[in-house]
Amino acid sequence: EAGVAQSPRYKIIEKRQSVAFWCNPISGHATLYWYQQILGQGPKLLIQFQNNGVVDDSQLPKDRFSAERLKGVDSTLKIQPAKLEDSAVYLCASSLGIMDVAFFGQGTRLTVV
């Protein structure tokens, strides 16, 4: 069974530029998560989808972050414009349902300079 796929693995951008991350969840998983993991901290949930609907985006900085999950499968997370403090690893995860165990991808390491 293929795992959660994320791209790119690494990204370096200048502040005020925009960036997008892509995630392909495990086939059949209805729930998809985006986490932000700042160096030295645990992952923090940014947004959670159930199929193509948003379940929780309470910690998403909506003035600069956006995410979508068209057709309830792949998802993209966008930052525009990026700030220095957005430097982090962005992890995507998926699960069969809301209360099931989540499986994580390898993340995208974003560096904003």
Place this chain on the structure above:
Amino acid sequence: AQTVTQSQPEMSVQEAETVTLSCTYDTSESDYYLFWYKQPPSRQMILVIRQEAYKQQNATENRFSVNFQKAAKSFSLKISDSQLGDAAMYFCAYRRISGGYQKVTFGTGTKLQVIP
């Protein structure tokens, strides 16, 4: 709000020895899940073990076991016969069960070094 505390930023263990990682949490709920996740340098979070709060029996997965003390709100992870591949960041996490959807709250992690 629920909080998860890992008071050991770093730990080290000799290969083949046993090590225990600590975790405490704060909640007023009676029903919840607790997790230990491993994050190697590849960055992929891997579930190590899961414990349902209503189960008194401590969860075990091969060389990994937990000591779940519900009254003390403590959830430690014991790794027996430590191997070089166990070197990673370990995160303790909590999720409430009741009341519908609840997000997972992670601790700040413990970096485990395994010495050959």
